[in-house]
Amino acid sequence: MGNWTDTLKRFLNLFLKSHCPLCQRPAEGELCRYCHRQLQRCQLANPGQLWQYPMPVFVWGAYSGTLKRAIAAIKYENHPELARPLGHWLGDAWRNGKGAAGGNLTVVPIPLHAAKLKKRGFNLSPDLF
Ligand SMILES: [Zn+2]
Structure with missing residues (x-):
């Protein structure tokens, strides 16, 4: 989707109710209620279960189902707004x-190749800092 189309879409969303990028149902926020619930069900009971030496990793959810779909929509369908929730x-x-508990947190951005940046049009990593 080009910048002109994105600009028009954002302008129209000021007057029209937007649609969920995952299922096209009407949405008041970034997602419809159904997808919001489906995504929250992806959360692991213990996100710190992989917090182990030598590479402690904090994982919010399992990379499958609706969470995998949402991440694909962020990366490949120009929906960076889904990163907010x-x-x-x-x-x-x-x-x-x-x-x-008590560990120091370091957020490590994943580098994005220049060709992917040009194709995608945005890089989520710099938004972290
Ligand atoms: Zn939805």
Whole structure:
């Protein structure tokens, strides 16, 4: 989707109710209620279960189903707005103590190749800092 189309879509969304990028149902936020619930069901009971030496990893959810679909929509369908609820839920899980107790947190951005940046049109990593 080009910049002109994105601009027109954002303008029309000011007047029209937007649609969920995952299922096209009407949505008031980034997602419809159904997909919101489906995504929250992807959350692991213990996101810190892989917090082990030598490479501790904090994982919010299993990469399958609706979560995999949402990440694909962010990366390949020009829907970076879906990163907002996922980022909030990841932060909430960390803050709520489901992660590693007392560990220092380092967020590591995954580098994006220049060709992918040009094709995708955005890079989520710089938005982290
Ligand atoms: Zn939906």
